[in-house]
Amino acid sequence: MGWLSAGDGYEIALVEGRVAARATAGRAAGRRLKSLPKQLRDHPEVERLRRLAEWLDRHVETCVTQVDTWMVSxxxxxxxxxxxxxxxxxxxxxxxxxxxxxxxxxxxxxxxxxxxxxxxxxxxxxxxxxxxxxxxxxxxxxxxxxxxxxxxxxxxxxGVTQRVEQIHRATWARPDDLGEQATQVTEFAGAKFDSRFGLAARATSLGYRVSGGYATCAVRDAGRAVEASVWIGEPYWDGDSEMGGLGWNDRQGRRLPLREVGPVAWSEGMRMAAALYAGRTIEEGKDA
The missing domain is CATH 2.30.30.100 (SH3 type barrels.)
Known part of the structure; x- marks a missing residue:
C-alpha cells in the first residue's frame, strides 16, 4: 500500500500492520516518524487505516483457522x-x-x-x-x-516456518496394547485446578469448545466425524476443579472403544488433554 496524504505536511500508510506517518516538508521530509504526530491521531484517514488493519488481522486469522481445519482433517x-x-x-x-x-x-x-x-x-x-x-x-x-x-x-x-502448526505439531500414537473394552484414557485424570472457570477459559483460549462439563475437540478422521472430550467440572461451579478421563464419541454420540479411534482423532484428543493438563496446579512441599 502506498502513502496517503493526511493533513498538511504528512502522509500515512500501513506498515507491518500499524499506521505509520512521514513528513512531506521540512528537514524530516520523506523520513518515517517514530510515532504518529498528535494532530494525526484523530484524523479520518488514520481511523480508516486502523479499521483496515483490524480487518486484515481478522482475515489472516480466518485463513489460519480454515487451513488448520483442512490440515487436521x-x-x-x-x-x-x-x-x-x-x-x-x-x-x-x-x-x-x-x-x-x-x-x-x-x-x-x-x-x-x-x-x-x-x-x-x-x-x-x-x-x-x-x-x-x-x-x-x-x-x-x-x-x-x-x-x-x-x-x-x-x-x-x-529455514521453513509454518503459520499453521503442522510438521512441528505434537503428536501421539495410539498404543497397540489397549484393552478390548477400554473407552477412556486416564493418563491426565485427577489433575487439579484452582478454578473451574479458569480451566474452561484455558480450554477456550487454546481453541477448544466448552460444552456442559466438557472441553471438546471435533476431528474428521478418515472421513468420519469424531469428537474427543475431557471432563473439566460442573458448569457454573466457581470452586476448584479436577480433570476427568479422555474419551471419543462418534457422530451419533456413541462412546468409541479406544481400539476404534483413528490415528488423527487419537493424536488430537491427546494433544488437547495434554495442553489442559499443563496448566494444572502444582503442589509444593514435602507432601506434594
Missing part, C-alpha cells in the same frame, strides 16, 4: 482453489511451506509457490522442485506423514 482441497487464493497475501502467507501431497501419497513436499499456469511448485525431500497439478491436494496431519522426522530435519535446513 486431511481434507482434499481443490488445486484450483489453492491457485485462486494464492493471489491473496494473507492466504499465501498461511499456505506457503506447508507439506502437501498430490496424487502420489508417498511424494510429500513443501509448497513454495504457484506458477502462472496454475501448477503448484513443491520442494520434495530430495531437494528438487517439482510441479504438481492434481485435481486435489491434501495437507496431511503430521501423524499421517511417514517421513515426519526427515521433513522436520529438511525444514530446518531450508
Amino acid at each position: 486431511s481434507l482434499p482441497v481443490p488445486t484450483g482453489l489453492v491457485v485462486q487464493v494464492w493471489r491473496d497475501e494473507a492466504w499465501r502467507s498461511v499456505l506457503r511451506d506447508l507439506v502437501v501431497v498430490g496424487d502420489d501419497p508417498d511424494e510429500a513436499g513443501f509448497l513454495r509457490d504457484v506458477t502462472g499456469t496454475g501448477e503448484l511448485r513443491v520442494v520434495n525431500l530430495d531437494g528438487e522442485t517439482v510441479r504438481l497439478s492434481p485435481a486435489t491436494v491434501t495437507l496431511p496431519h503430521p501423524v499421517l506423514l511417514p517421513d515426519l522426522a526427515d521433513l522436520r530435519e529438511f525444514a530446518a535446513e531450508l
Whole structure:
C-alpha cells in the first residue's frame, strides 16, 4: 500500500500492520516518524487505516483457522482453489511451506509457490522442485506423514516456518496394547485446578469448545466425524476443579472403544488433554 496524504505536511500508510506517518516538508521530509504526530491521531484517514488493519488481522486469522481445519482433517482441497487464493497475501502467507501431497501419497513436499499456469511448485525431500497439478491436494496431519522426522530435519535446513502448526505439531500414537473394552484414557485424570472457570477459559483460549462439563475437540478422521472430550467440572461451579478421563464419541454420540479411534482423532484428543493438563496446579512441599 502506498502513502496517503493526511493533513498538511504528512502522509500515512500501513506498515507491518500499524499506521505509520512521514513528513512531506521540512528537514524530516520523506523520513518515517517514530510515532504518529498528535494532530494525526484523530484524523479520518488514520481511523480508516486502523479499521483496515483490524480487518486484515481478522482475515489472516480466518485463513489460519480454515487451513488448520483442512490440515487436521486431511481434507482434499481443490488445486484450483489453492491457485485462486494464492493471489491473496494473507492466504499465501498461511499456505506457503506447508507439506502437501498430490496424487502420489508417498511424494510429500513443501509448497513454495504457484506458477502462472496454475501448477503448484513443491520442494520434495530430495531437494528438487517439482510441479504438481492434481485435481486435489491434501495437507496431511503430521501423524499421517511417514517421513515426519526427515521433513522436520529438511525444514530446518531450508529455514521453513509454518503459520499453521503442522510438521512441528505434537503428536501421539495410539498404543497397540489397549484393552478390548477400554473407552477412556486416564493418563491426565485427577489433575487439579484452582478454578473451574479458569480451566474452561484455558480450554477456550487454546481453541477448544466448552460444552456442559466438557472441553471438546471435533476431528474428521478418515472421513468420519469424531469428537474427543475431557471432563473439566460442573458448569457454573466457581470452586476448584479436577480433570476427568479422555474419551471419543462418534457422530451419533456413541462412546468409541479406544481400539476404534483413528490415528488423527487419537493424536488430537491427546494433544488437547495434554495442553489442559499443563496448566494444572502444582503442589509444593514435602507432601506434594
